[in-house]
Amino acid sequence: MTTPIRPSGRGNGMHHRHIYLDGTWTAATSSAVIDVVEPATEKVIGSVPDGTRQDVDAAVDAARRAFAGWAALAAPRRAAYLREVAEAIERRGPELAELVTREVGTPIGFARIAQVGLAALAFRTAAEVGEAFTYEHRQARSLLIREPFGVVGAITPWNYPLYQVAAKAAYALAAGNTVVLKPSETAPLSVFALTEIMDEVGLPAGVFNLVSGTGPVVGQALAAHPDVDVISFTGSTEVGKTVSRTAAGTVKRVGLELGGKSPTVLLPDAEVGEVVPRAVAAAFVNNGQTCCALTRLVVPRSRKEEVERAAAKAAGATRLGDPLLPGTQLGPLACAGQRDRVRRHIQRALEQGATLVTGGAEPPEDQPYGYYVRPTVLSDVTTAMDIQHEEVFGPVLVIECYDDEDEAVALANATPYGLAAAVWSADRDRAVAVARRIRAGQVEVNGGGFNPRAPFGGYKQSGNGREHGVFGLEEFLEVKSLQL
Known part of the structure; x- marks a missing residue:
C-alpha cells in the first residue's frame, strides 16, 4: 500500500x-x-x-x-x-x-x-x-x-x-x-x-x-x-x-x-449596495474556477455607473495572494495554461470594445511567481463579444446592460449554456417570475441558500x-x- x-x-x-x-x-x-x-x-x-x-x-x-x-x-x-x-x-x-x-x-x-x-x-x-x-x-x-x-x-x-x-x-x-x-x-x-x-x-x-x-x-x-x-x-x-x-x-x-456562463440579473428595484458585492464574490468563487460561477452581471442601463463603482470597490477589496494564508480570498489559477487562457480572454474582450473597470490582463505587481490573474471587471459587454458567451474560468466578471425586463431575460439566456443563474429584486414574487423564464438548471432567488439535496445540472450545452x-x-x- x-x-x-x-x-x-x-x-x-x-x-x-x-x-x-x-x-x-x-x-x-x-x-x-x-x-x-x-x-x-x-x-x-x-x-x-x-x-x-x-x-x-x-x-x-x-x-x-x-x-x-x-x-x-x-x-x-x-x-x-x-x-x-x-x-x-x-x-x-x-x-x-x-x-x-x-x-x-x-x-x-x-x-x-x-x-x-x-x-x-x-x-x-x-x-x-x-x-x-x-x-x-x-x-x-x-x-x-x-x-x-x-x-x-x-x-x-x-x-x-x-x-x-x-x-x-x-x-x-x-x-x-x-x-x-x-x-x-x-x-x-x-x-x-x-x-x-x-x-x-x-x-x-x-x-x-x-x-x-x-x-x-x-x-x-x-x-x-x-x-x-x-x-x-x-x-x-x-x-x-x-x-x-x-x-x-x-x-x-x-x-x-x-460548462456555464451564468448570469446574475439585477432587477431595477434591487439594492445595488447589497447585490453587487455578492455578485463579485459569486463570480470569483474558487478563483473563478467554478462551472456554475455567476460570471455575468445583467443590470439596468440607468444604473450602469453605480454598478461599476460598486463592482470596482468589491473587486479591489478582494485579497489576492498565497492561498495557504488564512486571509487570502483569491489564489492562483490551477495551471499555467489556464492562467494564460484567462489573460487572453481579457485582452480579446478589450480589443472587441469592452471597458476595463478594474484588473486587467497584466500580471499582478506583487506576485513574481505563481499562476495569478488580477480580479477583473469588464463593462459595456455585448452579445457580439466572445467573452459574453464563452466560459473564461477565472476571476473575471462582465457587466451587461438592459432597458426592460424582457431584454434582461433575453440577455440572461443569450449563451449556449444554461447551468445556473441568480435573480435579485425587492419584490420576491417578481424575482421568482423572472427566474422561471431563465433557461438554467438552478436559479438563486435573492441569494437563496445551498441545498445539498437539490438536483444540480444544466440546460443546453x-x-x-x-x-x-x-x-x-x-x-x-x-x-x-x-x-x-
Missing part, C-alpha cells in the same frame, strides 16, 4: 507509483508518471502514474466481478460504508484541505468549507438518500424495479477534485453500482488520499477502483469500454462532446456536467442529467418492469 499523504510543508514530496485495483494498491503497467505542479510556487509537489488502456481493462474487470455482490448488499449496508467515508474525510479535513489548496490554488478557508466539507456532506447525503429510496413498487399489474446499471466510469475535473468524485462515486455506490474513477491529471493527489480512505473503511475489493492518467488515454478507454455501463463526466463542453461520441459506440448511458439528492441517485438506476 502507498504511504498515506501527510502534507506538512511546501517541501514535502507526494509521489505515488501505484493505482488502486480490486482492493489493492497495484503497480501501473507503465513506469511513466505525471508531475503535479503547485500553482502558487510553480514547483513539482508530487506525481501519479500515467495509466494505460491495460490499467483500465484491469480496473473494469475488477469492478465487473465485484458488481453482483455489491448490488446484492442491502441499501443500509452500502449506506454504512458511505457514512464511514464521510467521517474519515472529516477527521482528515485539515490535511485534505491543505492538499487541495496546494494542487488547485483554492484559498485554504474555502478549501476547508467547500472542497472538503461538501465532499463529506455528499457522501453523507448519498447514504441517506440511498437508504431511504424505494427501489420497488407496484403499479397496476406490474412490479416496477429500480436497479443498478453495473460498472460506472467516472471522469472528474480538477477544480473541485474531492467534491466532484463524491458527487459521482457516492451516489453510484449508494445505488449499488461499482466504480472506476479517472481523476484529473492536474489535481489527483487529494483523490489518492480519498482512495486511501476508501481502502481503510474496507470497501469490498473491486467496488471502487482508481486509474490515474490523461484524458486521451485513460478517459478515452473508459468511455469506449464495452463493460462500462455508465459514464459520468464533469469538465469542459468540448471534451464532453468527445466523451459522448466515444461512448456512443457502445450505446452506454452518459451523464454530462459541463451545460450538459444532461442531474447530480445530488434523489435525482442524483436515479441517474445510476436502471428501470425494469415485471408484468405479473
Whole structure:
C-alpha cells in the first residue's frame, strides 16, 4: 500500500507509483508518471502514474466481478460504508484541505468549507438518500424495479477534485453500482488520499477502483469500454462532446456536467449596495474556477455607473495572494495554461470594445511567481463579444446592460449554456417570475441558500442529467418492469 499523504510543508514530496485495483494498491503497467505542479510556487509537489488502456481493462474487470455482490448488499449496508467515508474525510479535513489548496490554488478557508466539507456532506447525503429510496413498487399489474446499471466510469475535473468524485462515486455506490474513477491529471493527489480512505473503511475489493492518467488515454478507454455501463463526466463542453461520441459506440448511458456562463440579473428595484458585492464574490468563487460561477452581471442601463463603482470597490477589496494564508480570498489559477487562457480572454474582450473597470490582463505587481490573474471587471459587454458567451474560468466578471425586463431575460439566456443563474429584486414574487423564464438548471432567488439535496445540472450545452439528492441517485438506476 502507498504511504498515506501527510502534507506538512511546501517541501514535502507526494509521489505515488501505484493505482488502486480490486482492493489493492497495484503497480501501473507503465513506469511513466505525471508531475503535479503547485500553482502558487510553480514547483513539482508530487506525481501519479500515467495509466494505460491495460490499467483500465484491469480496473473494469475488477469492478465487473465485484458488481453482483455489491448490488446484492442491502441499501443500509452500502449506506454504512458511505457514512464511514464521510467521517474519515472529516477527521482528515485539515490535511485534505491543505492538499487541495496546494494542487488547485483554492484559498485554504474555502478549501476547508467547500472542497472538503461538501465532499463529506455528499457522501453523507448519498447514504441517506440511498437508504431511504424505494427501489420497488407496484403499479397496476406490474412490479416496477429500480436497479443498478453495473460498472460506472467516472471522469472528474480538477477544480473541485474531492467534491466532484463524491458527487459521482457516492451516489453510484449508494445505488449499488461499482466504480472506476479517472481523476484529473492536474489535481489527483487529494483523490489518492480519498482512495486511501476508501481502502481503510474496507470497501469490498473491486467496488471502487482508481486509474490515474490523461484524458486521451485513460478517459478515452473508459468511455469506449464495452463493460462500462455508465459514464459520468464533469469538465469542459468540448471534451464532453468527445466523451459522448466515444461512448456512443457502445450505446452506454452518459451523464454530462459541463460548462456555464451564468448570469446574475439585477432587477431595477434591487439594492445595488447589497447585490453587487455578492455578485463579485459569486463570480470569483474558487478563483473563478467554478462551472456554475455567476460570471455575468445583467443590470439596468440607468444604473450602469453605480454598478461599476460598486463592482470596482468589491473587486479591489478582494485579497489576492498565497492561498495557504488564512486571509487570502483569491489564489492562483490551477495551471499555467489556464492562467494564460484567462489573460487572453481579457485582452480579446478589450480589443472587441469592452471597458476595463478594474484588473486587467497584466500580471499582478506583487506576485513574481505563481499562476495569478488580477480580479477583473469588464463593462459595456455585448452579445457580439466572445467573452459574453464563452466560459473564461477565472476571476473575471462582465457587466451587461438592459432597458426592460424582457431584454434582461433575453440577455440572461443569450449563451449556449444554461447551468445556473441568480435573480435579485425587492419584490420576491417578481424575482421568482423572472427566474422561471431563465433557461438554467438552478436559479438563486435573492441569494437563496445551498441545498445539498437539490438536483444540480444544466440546460443546453451545460450538459444532461442531474447530480445530488434523489435525482442524483436515479441517474445510476436502471428501470425494469415485471408484468405479473
